[in-house]
Amino acid sequence: MKATFKTVAMATMLLAGSPALAACLQQEAENNNTEAKANPGLCSGQVVNGSIGSSTDADWFSFDTTNTGDISISLSHGTSADFDFYLYRSSGSYILSGQSSSRPETGIYRAATAGKHFIKVARYSGTGSYGLTVTFNGSASGGTTPPTSCSYGVRPAKPSNQTSYLLGGSADVCPALTSGQGALLLMGGGTDVDAAFSNRVGPQIKAGNIVVLRAAGTDAYNTYLQGLTGAASVETLIVDTVTKANSAYVEWAIKSAEAVFIAGGDQSAYLNAWQGTLVQTALKHVYDKGGVVGGTSAGDHVLSQHVYDPDGVSGAVSAEVVTDYCHNTINISSNFLSFPQLANTLNDTHFRQRDRMGRSAVFQAKLGSSGRVIAVSEATSLFVTADGQGIVDGTNEVYVLRADAQTQYTQTSCGQPVVIKDLLRFKLLPGESYNLLSNSTTVTPIRISIDGRNTAFYTPVSPY
Numbered sequence: 001m002k003a004t005f006k007t008v009a010m011a012t013m014l015l016a017g018s019p020a021l022a023a024c025l026q027q028e029a030e031n032n033n034t035e036a037k038a039n040p041g042l043c044s045g046q047v048v049n050g051s052i053g054s055s056t057d058a059d060w061f062s063f064d065t066t067n068t069g070d071i072s073i074s075l076s077h078g079t080s081a082d083f084d085f086y087l088y089r090s091s092g093s094y095i096l097s098g099q100s101s102s103r104p105e106t107g108i109y110r111a112a113t114a115g116k117h118f119i120k121v122a123r124y125s126g127t128g129s130y131g132l133t134v135t136f137n138g139s140a141s142g143g144t145t146p147p148t149s150c151s152y153g154v155r156p157a158k159p160s161n162q163t164s165y166l167l168g169g170s171a172d173v174c175p176a177l178t179s180g181q182g183a184l185l186l187m188g189g190g191t192d193v194d195a196a197f198s199n200r201v202g203p204q205i206k207a208g209n210i211v212v213l214r215a216a217g218t219d220a221y222n223t224y225l226q227g228l229t230g231a232a233s234v235e236t237l238i239v240d241t242v243t244k245a246n247s248a249y250v251e252w253a254i255k256s257a258e259a260v261f262i263a264g265g266d267q268s269a270y271l272n273a274w275q276g277t278l279v280q281t282a283l284k285h286v287y288d289k290g291g292v293v294g295g296t297s298a299g300d301h302v303l304s305q306h307v308y309d310p311d312g313v314s315g316a317v318s319a320e321v322v323t324d325y326c327h328n329t330i331n332i333s334s335n336f337l338s339f340p341q342l343a344n345t346l347n348d349t350h351f352r353q354r355d356r357m358g359r360s361a362v363f364q365a366k367l368g369s370s371g372r373v374i375a376v377s378e379a380t381s382l383f384v385t386a387d388g389q390g391i392v393d394g395t396n397e398v399y400v401l402r403a404d405a406q407t408q409y410t411q412t413s414c415g416q417p418v419v420i421k422d423l424l425r426f427k428l429l430p431g432e433s434y435n436l437l438s439n440s441t442t443v444t445p446i447r448i449s450i451d452g453r454n455t456a457f458y459t460p461v462s463p464y
Helices: 194-205 220-229 248-255 267-274 278-288 357-367
Strands: 048-052 058-065 069-077 082-089 096-098 105-112 115-125 128-135 163-168 183-187 209-214 233-238 259-262 292-296 345-348 372-376 380-384 389-394 398-402 408-411 419-428 433-435 446-451
Touching: 048 058, 048 115, 048 220, 058 128, 069 082, 069 096, 069 115, 069 163, 069 220, 082 105, 096 105, 115 128, 128 163, 128 220, 163 220, 183 194, 183 372, 194 220, 194 259, 194 292, 194 380, 194 389, 209 220, 209 248, 220 233, 220 259, 233 248, 248 278, 259 278, 267 278, 278 292, 345 357, 357 372, 357 398, 357 419, 357 446, 372 380, 419 433
Parallel strands: 183 292, 209 233, 209 259, 259 292, 345 372
Antiparallel strands: 048 128, 058 115, 069 105, 069 128, 082 096, 082 115, 163 233, 183 380, 372 398, 380 389, 389 433, 398 419, 408 419, 419 446
């Protein structure tokens, strides 16, 4: 069993001659294995990302409090490790520690005197990355203390049945976003696209707060997203009922965030729990104020105006749905989210890897000649700005399916094989773009046809 206390002897050592930082420390810098080599520049409420790489590794940090007041510490880390923190004054043994197996490790030292303080992060077991947040009266030289509130009031009390995982400060930071300039992130499932978060989401949210929404799962996105975006905090919320989706806590967390990312899972579970609730209006609020709303796999599906919604039946498979225009695995729902770029659109994911061209062609026919499918392959994303411009990141491709005057819906009757001729298919590779408001792109499309009467139902044989 893990000990409650550990005896630590520490000689009196002063940090002298450390250069002042021009900004708040956000990333641990080695070698900081001793107090004398402590990283300076911790700002109140600013998360610092670091890692413990071996049994002998320990990370030291320093900060100055300007007035007597509480020092609050939160140390988050992954499930495969157990890390501890120790708070020291400039001399003597530690005055506060977090040595439990909790995630995050938290603690508050009441009415700490003004002056220099040190924090050591060390391993009890395992290795990996962590996020350290210290809140205190003061800031690092040259740094600024993040604001503690914006226009959303105080964070409501969390309901006892609400599961959440918070990495970083609990305060709402307030970067200046541009109202009406929201963005969307459509991710195709499988491996997440680092560049989409670091190059697209990060600059858009300006070190704001991120919320991860899911109906089941863990906090696996927290450290990952914070590391790529520099977000002040990442909070994962498990929202699996209408009651939770209508709670003041969930609404506050979403509305005060600068980005919301909907994890993979089951889009039907999301619709059943979130449609018509405060989650729905809060997501639109984030977009309207200039934030980012995104999702991967099921989280991507629910962003479009029309949503493929299996809701308890088997997933739609191309080879099956092309044999019957009203196949029992086809169900399309609407009236959840409404973003201008995704009007009269249905999103599909895991696209080329799971051969979903046939089913998406049928989906497109269901929407009608003005409807459109945006289909993203795995390890790929489409980041769409308010002007409609979508840019592809990742390793595979994004497809757009839509009709024009040449397209023919030759046979679209229930109980009959689907026959569609000359549907436009755009294939967008990484770095290429497509404007979803104007349907304009420099990419030249091909035409594909579907004939569900045949075993080989694609023309051309490989429509990808």
